[in-house]
């Protein structure tokens with residue numbers, strides 16, 4: 023691909039500084055939108071571009087904006103979801119720290135499109151540096167009149183607040199995020215009503231992911247046709263793939279949507295570390311099914327992934343080599359969900375803890391044969407029946423591990439613990 | 453008015469109802485924990501999952517509004533499976549200590565377990581999450597964190613109803629627990645309601661804890677007499693002893709709630725000060741008398757006064773804790789059997805009585821409005837006028853019904869007024885005024901009698917007899933009927949008859965019958981249908 027959009031700092035040093043950003047067509051798209059387009063025209067362009075949400079669910083951004091009630095006299099809010107807490111995911115942080123203004127410009131254009139005069143950037147509490155970057159960039163932009171009153175002399179006003187998160191994964195769920203901004207416990211809300219109708223402070227609200235918003239200025243600048251030409255039409259655009267785990271060169275790669283997973287792992291991330299064999303990949307953060315080596319020819323876009331029963335999620339790719347104990351890997355994943363369940367819904371509150379305890383038991387060698395089916399049954403009972411999808415996010419990977427790596431679970435029962443660990447502990451035969 | 457189908461039954465219901473409410477109207481209970489009709493929808497327990505045709509996922513009944521043509525299945529395979537699964541989740545970390553739990557018998561975990569669960573426990577005991585037991589929340593309430601299913605009814609009560617916000621949910625996931633915010637106590641005047649809304653045994657009442665198994669208690673619907681609001685209640689009792697009051701739903705009066713003072717009011721009826729038998733003065737002390745003996749003595753005292761000083765020298769003061777029927781019978785007795793117009797109501801409350809703009813009324817009498825309707829109270833100086841008349845020697849015999857004049861007017865004043873007056877007292881308990889009585893007739897307290905009171909908003913509501921009065925005490929209306937016969941007046945055979953006679957003679961009650969009042973009360977003609985708050 024040509025120049026990076028999202029990871030543009032790799033091509034243009036110091037692009038996070040306003041003068042550098044401005045020197046490279048910065049805020050040109052925003053000026054174009056505010057001075058030459060009507061808000062609904064901006065929304066129409068984004069709709070046409072088929073930009074789909076990068077927060078995990080892949081919902082078309084323009085369509086979401088269109089859900090705002092037309093006849094409301096309440097203020098509209100934009101919340102930029104910068105809570106990035108998904109395991110194996112670190113793309114938003116890069117944009118925030120290294121390409122800050124592309125996010126701010128996206129926020130400005132989006133607010134104009136949805137007629138919001140106030141935006142919150144809800145940033146994960148641990149991202150202290152990221153918050154500082156945002157504050158610094160905002161201060162510069164305010165100074166230049168890019169935010170605040172009467173932007174570009176159009177009469178359009180916009181205030182942007184950086185709100186540091188309250189330290190929980192669930193604060194990234196959009197209604198948990200809204201609750202958290204309101205100063206409440208981040209208990210996700212029951213839907214309906216959806217945020218577009220009843221969101222922040224009870225007002226119509228759009229929640230979009232950092233990477234989603236960071237795509238917006240390029241659509242306005244280059245047009246929806248350009249955007250749709252990058253990757254599959256149904257969900258195109260530039261995309262950051264984050265690769266971690268047992269690869270030679272972990273990191274972030276900006277590539278078109280729909281890259282074959284194999285290519286990302288082997289061509290960009292340098293293949294499996296130390297020449298080992300691939301055992302498993304979590305291609306979408308930790309909240310979705312695991313893939314086996316024979317599944318990695320899949321293309322990384324929303325629809326292709328769905329077609330094989332997987333998801334694109336955040337495209338945070340976690341690679342595991344042949345020496346990985348899948349029981350232990352799952353135990354770690356479920357420990358996370360147990361720790362992060364907000365505790366509101368009975369199936370999730372009790373189910374995540376139950377799953378984790380059973381996996382610890384298996385891992386420690388105290389598991390029973392029935393436990394495997396019990397885990398599977400608990401997952402089934404957790405799925406689809408809760409306020410938010412954290413319960414599904416725990417159950418889905420768990421069930422996929424059981425299905426795809428069942429033998430390892432059985433072996434933990436029969437061997438009374440991890441066979442891999444035991445093998446490693448054996449003295450080498452002379 | 454949408455028409456929908458629930459489990460094969462077609463039903464037309466009001467707009468705006470949710471599936472749980474609509475199902476209830478056709479006698480179907482959708483199991484639920486977090487939903488409470490008096491609180492906002494929280495949707496957290498996930499117990500009320502039902503199947504709705506054309507919606508792929510199961511939906512929670514509490515947050516699903518009914519719509520025309522909706523087809524709901526609350527007992528389909530899928531729905532029942534989901535309900536059983538939720539119950540299983542709720543029970544994994546539950547201590548299963550029903551044998552020592554006060555909620556046993558009225559616990560929704562127990563109830564639904566019998567209906568949907570009944571599987572073996574899959575969780576080894578030692579693996580359960582352990583939390584706080586016997587956590588003191590305030591003067592009324594104790595929390596057992598392990599029994600809590602985190603339905604958030606209690607927190608919503610404190611946030612939405614009392615708006616005092618003492619309780620919150622702390623920590624996350626299966627370590628979540630209910631607790632007080634720092635520096636707070638659960639001591640709002642309505643705190644006892646959290647015990648009622650708690651669907652399990654997590655919140656228990658300090659007053660009721662360990663006193664009785666609920667299945668041994670009898671429940672009688674009645675009205676609280678602690679103040680003029682008249683919250684609807686259930687009296688829980690056994691063998692003449694009351695164990696607790698609980699609010700009974702009445703959308704026009706108290707919704708689902710009652711105050712803590714009212715909750716404790718039952719104790720006022722079972723003090724050692726109850727008068728066990730009729731008494732007749734014998735010099736400086738009282739002699740036990742039969743009802744007939746006391747009735748005869750009362751009649752003689754009245755007739756002698758009448759002969760010596762004229763009919764208007766016989767007067768009566770009726771306290772506003774008397775029922776409408778009692779007040780009516782006494783004033784009629786004076787008017788028709790004696791020929792005196794001197795019957796006055798008295799609605800005394802302490803000047804500094806606690807009150808608020810929710811349920812707790814400054815008037816601590818249950819029937820002030822009733823006495824007004826009966827013409828016994830107008831400006832409020834009526835009883836005072838009778839005392840003045842007594843001081844001036846114009847009143848020589850005085851009936852006192854359910855009023856402690858000494859507390860209301862002070863010892864000195866009563867000494868002056870009643871020192872030389874023949875006093876016929878009808879009351880439940882000994883009090884400062886008993887000392888001035890010549891004849892004492894013990895009557896039933898509110899939980900021991902039938903009758904009606906009219907609350908501050910003009911709503912006539914029924915008291916129901918939970919059990920007979922102690923000793924030889926009689927219901928007030930029966931005592932007054934007996935006095936009437938001793939004064940050649942009519943007898944009364946039942947509370948319905950007395951009420952019928954009342955409606956004949958008091959215009960505000962025209963058209964009412966005792967039956968019509970039912971368990972929810974009826975506004976008097978001219979009174980608004982809801983409380984004036």
Ligand SMILES: Cc1cc2nc3c(=O)[nH]c(=O)nc-3n(C[C@H](O)[C@H](O)[C@H](O)COP(=O)(O)O)c2cc1C
Nearest residue numbers: 075076077103105106107194195196230231234412
């Ligand atoms: C448990 C949970 C955690 C989530 N965390 C994040 C997050 O950290 N960042 C994010 O953008 N979206 C997160 N989401 C998704 C958001 O709810 C929401 O779908 C997203 O912010 C919408 O933005 P998009 O349409 O631009 O993708 C999370 C969802 C769930 C259920």
Ligand code: SF4
Nearest residue numbers: 364366367370410412
């Ligand atoms: S599914 Fe889990 S995380 Fe989501 S609202 Fe329910 S308890 Fe909280």
Ligand code: SF4
Nearest residue numbers: 600601603604606650
């Ligand atoms: S204490 Fe009772 S009412 Fe409060 S959350 Fe727990 S179960 Fe619900």
Ligand code: FES
Nearest residue numbers: 484487497498514
């Ligand atoms: S009653 Fe509906 S979710 Fe609890």
